Amino acid sequence: MSAIPVSIGRRMPEARASATLEAHPGAPLIDTHGRVHRDLRISLTDRCSLRCTYCMPEQGNEWLAKTSILTLDEIELIARTAAADGITTFRLTGGEPLLRTDIVEIVRRLAAIKGPDGRPVQIAMTTNGIRLREVLPVLVDAGLGRLNISIDTLRRDRFHELTRRDRLDDVLDGIAAAAASDLRPLKLNAVAMRDVNDDELVDLVEFAIEHDAQMRFIEQMPLDAGHTWDRSRMVTQDEILGTLGRRWELTPVAGRGGAPAAQWLLDGGPHAVGVIASVTAPFCGDCDRLRLTADGQLRNCLFSTTEYDLLPIMRATAGEREREIDGMLRACVRGKLPGHAINDPAFLQPARGMNAIGG
Numbered sequence: 001m002s003a004i005p006v007s008i009g010r011r012m013p014e015a016r017a018s019a020t021l022e023a024h025p026g027a028p029l030i031d032t033h034g035r036v037h038r039d040l041r042i043s044l045t046d047r048c049s050l051r052c053t054y055c056m057p058e059q060g061n062e063w064l065a066k067t068s069i070l071t072l073d074e075i076e077l078i079a080r081t082a083a084a085d086g087i088t089t090f091r092l093t094g095g096e097p098l099l100r101t102d103i104v105e106i107v108r109r110l111a112a113i114k115g116p117d118g119r120p121v122q123i124a125m126t127t128n129g130i131r132l133r134e135v136l137p138v139l140v141d142a143g144l145g146r147l148n149i150s151i152d153t154l155r156r157d158r159f160h161e162l163t164r165r166d167r168l169d170d171v172l173d174g175i176a177a178a179a180a181s182d183l184r185p186l187k188l189n190a191v192a193m194r195d196v197n198d199d200e201l202v203d204l205v206e207f208a209i210e211h212d213a214q215m216r217f218i219e220q221m222p223l224d225a226g227h228t229w230d231r232s233r234m235v236t237q238d239e240i241l242g243t244l245g246r247r248w249e250l251t252p253v254a255g256r257g258g259a260p261a262a263q264w265l266l267d268g269g270p271h272a273v274g275v276i277a278s279v280t281a282p283f284c285g286d287c288d289r290l291r292l293t294a295d296g297q298l299r300n301c302l303f304s305t306t307e308y309d310l311l312p313i314m315r316a317t318a319g320e321r322e323r324e325i326d327g328m329l330r331a332c333v334r335g336k337l338p339g340h341a342i343n344d345p346a347f348l349q350p351a352r353g354m355n356a357i358g359g
């Protein structure tokens, strides 16, 4: 099948790979650098209840065409095929995944999928926490297994400025509900930003500990819709550890595997902090992740400018869909580069903002 471009509003689309599809249903997804892929990030929507400055513009965002958004049945079929090929974790993200009105059914259907070894897949979600209090019990009942909640600041005025919405209380409510649930490990994410929240790093870690959660700081990445990222202003892993190291003794935790966050024990444990240092300490060598955008584009990297288009397969009236999805998964994995090139002067920021890729 040849690749067919999909409209993503007025924004320039990413390059579409036109791949020769070789299907090998059931074989593991191993790239040309020997990395076995086990994790599929599924973006459910590019819409969001917040407008975080590092992710979305305040106004005038070019939304994905509604007709291009994958349906529940389409997501399930892609996920089933991926699980048969060895994907063991699905992380639901966006945009804000809790804005999907069918979110509970999506979790229920995906959680029922089993891998080739008969074991059920893991369902995780990254959310801004708004609506979580209301839906968490049903999500857990449907099979949600893990939760990451984003919170960049504990101060209402800052939250409002940073997200352009006055919703801190809703997020705090969502975190309290998650803390009261059985979902563990519970993780809280914050993008560390100079002169925005870099004086709150210790407060955020203490807040996480109070909620039986682990705080993880993310280096800001060049994925904002406004393309305003500035390397010289980003807060680095070294700076984060320097600040935390003045409050706690930090001991590195070994055995990270394919996880994006490196971890440090605080004063010998049991509490720990994580840092996702995609810019200053990339972890591409162990990357086991693929991404599916809400409009059916497979991506092999957050920073890739090439997409593998599943939409024509999903919308075709005839054809062996699972075999073709499998072929597209393999083409996407085959095209994966050894690492991203953020630190290369020729680095080209993807056309999509983070909300349309899925973080």
Ligand code: SAM
Pocket: 048, 054, 055, 093, 094, 095, 096, 097, 126, 127, 128, 148, 149, 150, 189, 190, 191, 218, 219, 220, 221, 222, 223, 224, 354, 355, 358, 359
């Ligand atoms: N709306 C949900 C949320 O905020 O958790 C899920 C989607 S959001 C895109 C996923 C994660 O990406 C969040 O933790 C967010 O902080 C992070 N993120 C977004 N833009 C980023 C950027 N430019 N650099 C680093 N992290 C970013």
Ligand code: SF4
Pocket: 048, 049, 050, 051, 052, 055, 056, 094, 095, 096, 128, 150, 354, 355
């Ligand atoms: Fe929305 Fe998450 Fe992006 Fe913030 S980071 S605008 S909550 S998608």
